[in-house]
Amino acid sequence: MTKKVSIKDIAKELELSITTVSFVINGKSEEMGISEATSSKVLELIKKRDYSPNNAARLLRTGKSHTIGLIVEDLGNYFFSNIAKVVDLEASKRGYNVFLSSTDNNPKTAKELIRKMRNSSVDGMIITPTKDLKQELEKLKNDKIPFVLLDRIVPGLSANAVVLDNFKGAFDLTIHLLNNGYQNIGFVTIHSDMSQMTERERGYLAAMESSTKKSADELVLKVKFDDAAETIISSIMSFVKENQDLEALFFSTNYLGVHGIEALKLVAKSMPDDLAVVSFDDNDLFRLFTPSITVASQPINQIAVETIELLLRLIENDVQNGMPINKVLEPELIERQSSIQKPLWEIEQTLKKSFN
Amino acid sequence: MTKKVSIKDIAKELELSITTVSFVINGKSEEMGISEATSSKVLELIKKRDYSPNNAARLLRTGKSHTIGLIVEDLGNYFFSNIAKVVDLEASKRGYNVFLSSTDNNPKTAKELIRKMRNSSVDGMIITPTKDLKQELEKLKNDKIPFVLLDRIVPGLSANAVVLDNFKGAFDLTIHLLNNGYQNIGFVTIHSDMSQMTERERGYLAAMESSTKKSADELVLKVKFDDAAETIISSIMSFVKENQDLEALFFSTNYLGVHGIEALKLVAKSMPDDLAVVSFDDNDLFRLFTPSITVASQPINQIAVETIELLLRLIENDVQNGMPINKVLEPELIERQSSIQKPLWEIEQTLKKSFN
DNA sequence: GTGAAAGCGCTAACAG
DNA sequence: CTGTTAGCGCTTTCAC
Numbered sequence: 001m002t003k004k005v006s007i008k009d010i011a012k013e014l015e016l017s018i019t020t021v022s023f024v025i026n027g028k029s030e031e032m033g034i035s036e037a038t039s040s041k042v043l044e045l046i047k048k049r050d051y052s053p054n055n056a057a058r059l060l061r062t063g064k065s066h067t068i069g070l071i072v073e074d075l076g077n078y079f080f081s082n083i084a085k086v087v088d089l090e091a092s093k094r095g096y097n098v099f100l101s102s103t104d105n106n107p108k109t110a111k112e113l114i115r116k117m118r119n120s121s122v123d124g125m126i127i128t129p130t131k132d133l134k135q136e137l138e139k140l141k142n143d144k145i146p147f148v149l150l151d152r153i154v155p156g157l158s159a160n161a162v163v164l165d166n167f168k169g170a171f172d173l174t175i176h177l178l179n180n181g182y183q184n185i186g187f188v189t190i191h192s193d194m195s196q197m198t199e200r201e202r203g204y205l206a207a208m209e210s211s212t213k214k215s216a217d218e219l220v221l222k223v224k225f226d227d228a229a230e231t232i233i234s235s236i237m238s239f240v241k242e243n244q245d246l247e248a249l250f251f252s253t254n255y256l257g258v259h260g261i262e263a264l265k266l267v268a269k270s271m272p273d274d275l276a277v278v279s280f281d282d283n284d285l286f287r288l289f290t291p292s293i294t295v296a297s298q299p300i301n302q303i304a305v306e307t308i309e310l311l312l313r314l315i316e317n318d319v320q321n322g323m324p325i326n327k328v329l330e331p332e333l334i335e336r337q338s339s340i341q342k343p344l345w346e347i348e349q350t351l352k353k354s355f356n
Numbered sequence: 357m358t359k360k361v362s363i364k365d366i367a368k369e370l371e372l373s374i375t376t377v378s379f380v381i382n383g384k385s386e387e388m389g390i391s392e393a394t395s396s397k398v399l400e401l402i403k404k405r406d407y408s409p410n411n412a413a414r415l416l417r418t419g420k421s422h423t424i425g426l427i428v429e430d431l432g433n434y435f436f437s438n439i440a441k442v443v444d445l446e447a448s449k450r451g452y453n454v455f456l457s458s459t460d461n462n463p464k465t466a467k468e469l470i471r472k473m474r475n476s477s478v479d480g481m482i483i484t485p486t487k488d489l490k491q492e493l494e495k496l497k498n499d500k501i502p503f504v505l506l507d508r509i510v511p512g513l514s515a516n517a518v519v520l521d522n523f524k525g526a527f528d529l530t531i532h533l534l535n536n537g538y539q540n541i542g543f544v545t546i547h548s549d550m551s552q553m554t555e556r557e558r559g560y561l562a563a564m565e566s567s568t569k570k571s572a573d574e575l576v577l578k579v580k581f582d583d584a585a586e587t588i589i590s591s592i593m594s595f596v597k598e599n600q601d602l603e604a605l606f607f608s609t610n611y612l613g614v615h616g617i618e619a620l621k622l623v624a625k626s627m628p629d630d631l632a633v634v635s636f637d638d639n640d641l642f643r644l645f646t647p648s649i650t651v652a653s654q655p656i657n658q659i660a661v662e663t664i665e666l667l668l669r670l671i672e673n674d675v676q677n678g679m680p681i682n683k684v685l686e687p688e689l690i691e692r693q694s695s696i697q698k699p700l701w702e703i704e705q706t707l708k709k710s711f712n
Numbered sequence: 713g714t715g716a717a718a719g720c721g722c723t724a725a726c727a728g
Numbered sequence: 729c730t731g732t733t734a735g736c737g738c739t740t741t742c743a744c
Contacts, residue, residue: 004499006737017715022739033713055476056415057737060720065412067476075444081437088431088457097476100456101444120411120423120453143360258640265644284614285641288621362721373731378723389729413721416736 005049013049014041025053059121067097068311069117069125071110073151075102078254078283079298080128083150086304087126094312096123105225107132118145124315126307129154131193146314148307152196153326160314162307162327166196166280169296169331170203173250173278176294176333178211182248182276187220188236188260189252200252200280219243229259236263246275254281261289282334292336299329361405370401381409415477423453424667425473425481427466429507431458434610434639435654436484439506442660443482450668452479461581463488474501480671482663485510487549502670504663508552509682516670518663518683522552522636525652525687526559529606529634532650532689534567538604538632543576544592544616545608556608556636575599585615592619602631610637617645638690648692655685 007025011018016038023032024042045051059065070087072080080102088098099117103110110130117125124146129137134157140147141159149161177185187204189197201220208219221239223232236259240246249264251257257279264271271277271291279286282297306327363381367374377398379388385395401407415421426443428436436458444454455473459466466486473481480502485493490513496503497515505517533541543560545553557576564575577595579588592615596602605620607613613635625631628647635642638653662683 008737018738019715019740020713023714026739035713038713052471052475054416054737056412056421057720058739059412060410060416060722060736061738061740063720075441076438078434081440082432084437084456085431085458092457097455097472098457099453100440101448101454102441115408116453119408258644261644265646284639285644288614288617288641289644290621290646360721363723364721374722375724375732376730379730382723391729394729410721413736414723416721416738417723419736 004054005051007051007053010042010045010049010051014045016042063121065097065121065123066095067099067120067122068308068315069099069113069120069122069127070101071113071117071125071127072100072102073105073128073130075100079281079300082300083304083307086301087308090305090308091312096312103128103130105130111136114140124148124311126150126311128152129194146311148311148314150303150307152194155193155195158324160310160324160326162303162310162329163196164298164303164331165328166199166331167203167206169280169298169333170200170250170252171207172203172331172333173280173294173296174204174207175210176335177248177250177276177278178207180276183211184243184246185219185248185250186239186243186246187250187252188239188256189220189222190225190256191222192225197252204250204252219246223256232256232259233263233266236260237267240264240267240269240275248272248276248278251277251279254279254283254286257281257293257295258283258285261285261293280331287336294336295334296331297334298331302329360410361407363407363409366398366401366405366407369405370397372398419477421477421479422451423455423476423478424664424671425455425469425476425478425483426457427469427473427481427483428456428458429461429484429486431456435637435656438656439660439663442657443664446661446664447668452668459484459486461486467492470496474499480504480667482506482667484508485550502667504667504670506659506663508550511549511551514680516666516680516682518659518666518685519552520654520659520687521684522555522687523559523562525636525689526556526606526608527563528559528687528689529636529650529652530560530563531566532691533604533606533632533634534563536632539567540599540602541575541604541606542595542599542602543606543608544595544612545576545578546581546612547578548581553608560606560608575602579612588612588615589619589622592616593623596620596623596625596631604628604632604634607633607635610635610639610642613637613649613651614639614641617641617649636687643692650692651690652687653690654687658685 007018007021011021020034020038021042023029023034024039029039068091070084072084075081075084084100091098099120099122101113103113107130110133114136126148128150129152134154137154137157137159147160149159151163153161153163174185185208187201189201221235223235240263249260251260260277264275269275278294280296282295286293286295306329310325310327363374363377367377372394376390376394379385379390380395380398381402424447426440428440431437431440440456447454455476455478457469459469463486466489470492482504484506485508490510493510493513493515503516505515507519509517509519530541541564543557545557577591579591596619605616607616616633620631634650636652638651642649642651662685666681666683
């Protein structure tokens with residue numbers, strides 16, 4: 001990177017003082033009573049020289065970086081990558097840059113990221129918390145660095161947050177299955193203490209309890225978040241084989257749903273003939289799979305917009321006065337019928353029959 | 357954000373000079389012959405006070421921000437979000453932060469992003485170019501800001517780049533269809549002058565030309581990148597309806613493939629019974645859809661790693677000596693059979709035959 | 713209306 | 729071995 005033109009160069013070339021130029025740049029010509037003539041001369045040269053101020057210097061002086069940090073769980077995940085997309089878009093509109101990174105649900109990574117972003121003097125952060133992050137978040141509060149929790153809250157920590165009503169989503173999805181005549185509903189989730197997961201489990205259990213069927217606990221399969229895909233898939237396969245009386249499966253996240261579909265293909269169960277399938281989160285696969293899959297969908301756009309707006313409000317009002325703000329958004333139950341085509345084996349049987 | 361502890365505070369508390377502390381922080385104790393005792397005292401206090409240097413000040417002084425910019429086409433897209441994930445991971449390992457943003461294929465947005473990232477003094481950039489970006493990129497070259505083009509090149513611009521052999525991918529995929537007995541193969545792509553798209557089209561046309569079938573041009577459907585999903589879907593539906601003799605469809609990108617599946621569902625064509633489908637890029641849907649879909653898959657991990665490594669090499673060797681480096685990676689043809697179940701018409705015919 | 717100058721936190725000559 | 733000091737580019741107070 002060679003010499004960039006600096007405010008000094010501009011001032012020199014115009015035989016003005018740095019101050020004057022600075023005022024013009026920052027749109028304070030009026031306020032500071034700079035003459036129209038001077039002002040437009042400056043603006044012109046700035047354009048001509050393609051000058052733009054050095055952010056680092058500005059930050060060093062003002063303490064405002066016009067940058068926010070966005071920490072998600074996994075950029076490779078449909079939900080989070082789309083959240084990132086919208087947050088970035090909205091932030092850009094408002095003149096902010098975004099530092100983006102994923103934790104992969106690893107507390108060490110998460111802490112490191114928070115540290116790095118603090119060093120980069122972000123004006124605020126959006127954080128999808130992992131386990132063990134309470135202390136770091138409390139430090140942020142102490143240091144008055146605005147932040148908003150995304151997707152999940154941290155028990156015992158009073159902080160700004162935008163989350164989904166996960167309990168309701170899971171409850172409704174389970175009721176949907178029960179209403180359609182499925183009773184033995186398995187629940188596949190990950191081991192996790194994080195609120196979004198525990199809430200989904202609670203929702204499922206509550207709905208099951210309200211039905212005739214008792215003790216759903218044994219219908220719950222928990223896998224580890226960072227297990228390899230193969231491991232998760234084979235767990236699901238075993239689970240299904242060992243529970244032949246299952247009538248439906250409820251996957252608590254999109255990636256579990258994807259693994260689940262793969263597992264069911266491998267054990268040659270088709271849906272919903274052998275086993276009905278529903279999942280939290282929506283994606284292309286669930287929508288277009290045959291039979292398509294009913295989901296509790298998260299309003300991604302709304303979540304992202306509410307979050308970034310809340311953060312920018314905190315940043316720009318400067319003070320985090322009073323109570324933290326908690327937004328709880330509603331999931332949408334998208335009911336899908338397998339209306340388009342019947343599973344092949346069924347057709348096959350029909351054909352065979354017609355010739356027997 | 358309140359008072360952060362600065363290097364001055366550390367120095368004062370230890371009754372040392374700022375210089376000494378700075379050397380220790382930057383791991384130059386040895387080089388500068390700082391005593392073991394002093395050095396460890398400093399390190400200790402740093403930990404105790406949770407001190408970490410202010411990046412802005414450091415940047416202002418050294419000109420190195422330890423930040424790179426990553427400009428992709430669309431963060432909401434499977435390919436790019438996974439590229440972003442890997443780039444971010446590798447950059448983190450090497451101590452770099454990543455500014456991430458999408459262009460949505462809009463040249464104005466792209467230019468604006470480049471400008472913003474330059475102001476933020478990124479050490480280098482990874483750019484998925486849009487149209488009309490040549491001038492900006494040439495300025496980057498002039499200013500010796502290292503950058504690597506990703507996914508596509510800019511005609512007439514000699515620059516570092518990591519791209520796929522798109523011609524080969526498309527050629528092979530088309531040949532695959534031809535070899536399997538499909539002749540009338542439609543090609544669905546977007547209007548675009550960008551290399552990755554023109555190359556795919558060339559690959560398709562070249563393969564078609566080598567077959568008996570002539571003039572594939574009329575089998576090409578082009579839609580606009582920023583058309584609404586519904587518009588694209590209905591274009592595909594019309595295309596299929598108007599070309600009843602189509603035997604197969606080749607979608608030039610993952611999102612077109614997804615739209616295509618949706619369109620085919622709506623016109624009630626099933627695959628590959630009525631129409632075989634292949635697509636560029638892989639994703640969960642193509643893998644798990646029944647029948648599953650053969651694809652030319654991009655080695656996402658490899659692309660991302662090669663790109664970030666090339667960029668960091670450029671940054672850290674400082675000079676962009678000599679020729680630009682162009683990496684061309686191989687797509688992988690993932691042939692999928694609807695092996696779990698044969699195409700319906702085949703079964704049907706077999707059955708019929710056995711009774712004739 | 714405009715300018716001089718201090719200083720944000722840090723690095724790296726240079727001086728001892 | 730350690731300290732003094734200049735200055736990176738910018739904003740902003742105070743002076744003219």
